[in-house]
Amino acid sequence: GDKVKQSPSALSLQEGTNSALRCNFSIAATTVQWFLQNPRGSLINLFYLVPGTKENGRLKSAFDSKESYSTLHIRDAQLEDSGTYFCAGETGNTGKLIFGLGTTLQVQP
């Protein structure tokens, strides 16, 4: 958790609103991955990023390797977006990921 810090640790949103999650790295991350762990416990890969941005539906993610941070933006939050979001950084070309401790998101109707 020290090498990859996620904020906030928990978040509650009303359906239809927007929010941003952040991940700060104290490692020299070369790629970043974002995952959603749903209430059943399954970890779903949302994004694999080299420096730059990607968008998928209501989700958008950015990775700035020079400033060592990544963000995940959620637009028009839906109930099914609830769960814990993890970011993870890879250093070098090892394939190994170092995970943050997660942001737990609850979307309220």
Place this chain on the structure above:
Amino acid sequence: DAGVTQTPRHEVAEKGQTIILKCEPVSGHNDLFWYRQTKIQGLELLSYFRSKSLMEDGGAFKDRFKAEMLNSSFSTLKIQPTEPKDSAVYLCASSLEGAEQFFGPGTRLTVL
């Protein structure tokens, strides 16, 4: 295509027993990872294989944890002997050459 599969989904063991967890990666993936997930420590890497070669054997987990990959489509994680502090969810993931990691459903281990 089948995703990553793990068996069993749940395991209950007595302290001191030996347990073996199993994982089948996504077909064609050459990286395989074993993680342990707890509420306090989060996701911790236990072992990492690339093309069946052990790249990381988990440092602090070395003494009682042993992962093996006898062929490209099957891996095991043995815990011997088990201790109550080993109670956690054990996750297996695979990827192709360090790209997106895909996770299995996990094995929830309870050690009494």
